[in-house]
Amino acid sequence: QDGIGHKIGLFVKGVSAFASAIVVGFIQSWKLSMIMLSGTVMLVLVTGFNGFMMRKTQTLSIDEYATAASLAEEVLASARTVTAYGTQSRFQKKYKIFMDKASDYDFKAKLWLSLIIAGVMGILNLEYALAFWQGNKFLHDGEVGVPNIVTAVMVIMAAGLSINSTLPHIQAFGTAVAAANKVFNTIERKSPIDPDSEEGEIPESFVGHVEFRSVNHIYPSRPDTTVLTDFSLEIPAGxxxxxxxxxxxxxxTIVGLLERFYLPVKGQILLDGKDIATLNLKWLRQHMAIVSQEPVLFSTSIYGCIAHGLASTKYADAPEEKKRELIENAARIANAHDFINELPEKYQTKVGERGSLRSGGQKQRIAIARAIVSEPKVLLLDEATAALDTRVESIVQGALDRAAEGRTTIVIAHRLSTIKNADNIIVMSEGQIAEQGTHEELRRLDRVYSRLVQAQELGSKVSYDNRTFLPREPKEKEGYEESDKSCLVRIETATPPTAMEKFEEEDGKDDSLWALIRFGWKMNTGQHTMMAIGLIFSFLAGCDPAIQAIILGNAINSLLSPGTSMGGLGIGFWCWMFFMLGLVNWLL
Structure with a gap:
């Protein structure tokens, strides 16, 4: 953006001004123009070197500020944890270290900036001194007239300033080209798994029979680790x-391969006997739905969240009545319809950013409704109840059981109580099948699965007063529970100020310039001496244009009519004055 915005116009303007100034200067006096161009070269070198150093220190300063801001954001986001462990002072010291480094780099950047300004102003005055001294010599030799000298001096000065302000834009263009190269490479990259591609077979019918045949897989980011090794599994439809x-x-990984987020290194994955690599990817994902442990809801209404499941499906362009029917049916299956109707705005209730206005169980049921609204043939459940408490888990599990009816369902679970009714339980170990069977069959084997069940049953027991109790299984409810309601009651903890108190409070404020100056002076206690010195030198530096104008006028008078300048002083004196002004500018 920086390289294709207004800087293009400024660059063209600067180049045009430089070229036209050089042409005019050489027409007026090519010798004087050549002499003055030496000052222009010095101007470019000084600003280039100091500018490079300034950008370098500014980058370091910004990096330190960013690190400090990241630390502050992290600490504020976990304020309770920080307070609980009493680490406020530790993080405060750590934050101060980053800020001190940033301040040090920032001070150095300002130093390089001041050297740029001092160098530019000093060189300009030295150029004036050189130009009038040499111009006076050419004038006495009869080579040029006063108008030629003044014109050449002015245009070459303008050329120097133009090229000096134009050169930084070249760096912006170089950065833009480098950034654009990365962007265009990303845009033009042909993904081996393109969800928008129209290629691939679209079967006329789809039952939902899934088969993995000798699948091996390795993630590109972990080439030394084999995730799946010769994995074979057949899942009958429904x-x-x-x-x-x-x-x-x-x-x-099995779920990711089935969704074709990546391709297996070896082996095949078949749907109804057809390799999924040969199927149209958009069609494939239209017939699959996934519910994850942490559902992501977009910041819209409940109706809109569920309707997202209809995008890119055959119901995407269906009439609004049909969509509403599908959405409400999906909500009923997901045990969400009743609690939605209890809300003030029903299906138009906003869920907040990432579903922040809904409870965990409500978010999960909305996500289930979104997954099944398009009537997919394959349902993928990736630890869909792992983040829920026992009471809410029973409600959501009931919704999942209803959603799985008539569909090929693959469930990933750590809570073994949620998969007792599965038709087949696969116990995975290091990318291979350790054992498989129904819940009862695996319990009788008394191997890995049986030990997992025993460990979870033991962990669920609560010992108290030499007696052992098992937590009561929560009663499954199809509808909405009273405890799920979000009852928000506003309690006033302070009396609002009266109109008179507000007036007195506002009347006591002093927003004048003098008040701001006093506030700034007070905030910088201990730095008053440095501030006073800085103010004095800033005032003196600000007098430069006025003094320069006086010297310039007298220098031109000395060329036109010697003896008519202030005090009758000659051009040599005013050249030395330009020289002294340049040195003073550099020192200030």
């Missing part, structure tokens, strides 16, 4: 299979 096992055993 059946529910569950995947259990330790983290990293390949459960989520």
């Amino acid at each position: 059946k529910t299979i569950a995947l259990v096992g330790a983290s990293g055993s390949g459960k989520s």
Whole structure:
């Protein structure tokens, strides 16, 4: 954006001004123009070097500020944890270290900036001194007249300033080209898995029979780790299979491969006997739906959230009445219809950013409704109840059981109580099937699955007063529970100020310039001496244009009519005055 915006116009304007000034200057006096161009070269070198150093220190300063801001954001986001562990002072010291480094780099950047300004002003005055001294010599030799000298001096000065202000834009263009190259490479990259591609077979019918044949998979980011090894599994249409096992055993990879988020390194995945690599990707994903552990809801109404499940399906352009019917039916299956109707705005109730205005159970049921609204043949449940408490889990599990009816369902679960009714339970270990069967069959084997069940049953017991109790199984409810209601009551904790108090409070404020100056002076206690010195030198530096104008006028008078300048002083004196003004500018 920086390289294709207004800087293009400024660059063209600067180049045009430089070229035209050089042409005019050489027409008026090519010798004087050549001499003055030496000052222009110095101007470019000084600003180029100092500008490079300034940008370097500014970058370091910005990096330190960003690190400090990231730390502050992290601490504020986890304020309770920080307070609980009493680490406020530690993070405060850490934050101060970053801020001190940033302040140091920022001070150095301002130093380089001041050197740029001092160098430019000093060189300009030295150029005036050189130009009038050499111009006076050419005038006495009869080579040029006073108008030629003044014109050449002015246009070459303008050329120097133009090229000096134009050169930084070239860096912006270079940065823009480099950035654009990355962007265009990303845009033009042909993905091997293109969801918008029209290629691939679109079967006329789809039952939902899934089969994995000798599948091996390795993630590109972890080439040394084999996630799946010779994995083979057949899932009949309409059946529910569950995947259990330790983290990293390949459960989520199976779901990702089935959705074609990536392709297997070896082997095939078949749907109704057809390799999914040969099927149209958009069609494939239209017939699959996934419900994850942390559902992501967009900041819209409940109706809009569920309607997102109809996008890119055969119901995307259906009449509004048909869509509403599908959405309400999906909500009923997901045990969400009743609690939605209890809300003041029903289906038009806003869910907030990422569903922040809904409870965990409500979000999960809305996500289930979104998944099944398009009537997919394959349903993928990736630990859909893992983040819920026991009471809410029973409600959501009931919704999942109803949603799985008549669909090929693959469930990933750590809570084994939620998969007792699965048609087949697959126990994964290091990318392979350790054992499989129904819940009862695996319990009788008394191997990995049985030990997992025993461990979870033992962990669910609560010992108290030498007696052992098992938590009561919550009663499953099809509808909405009173405890799910969000009852928001506003309680006033302070009396609002009266109109007179507001007036007195506002009347006591002093927003004048003098008040701001006093506030700034008070905030910088301990730096008053440096501030006073800075103000004095800033005032003196601000007098430069006025002094320069006086010297310039007298220098031109000395050329036109020697003896008519202030005090009758000659051009040599005024050249030395330009020289002294340049040195003073650099020092200030």
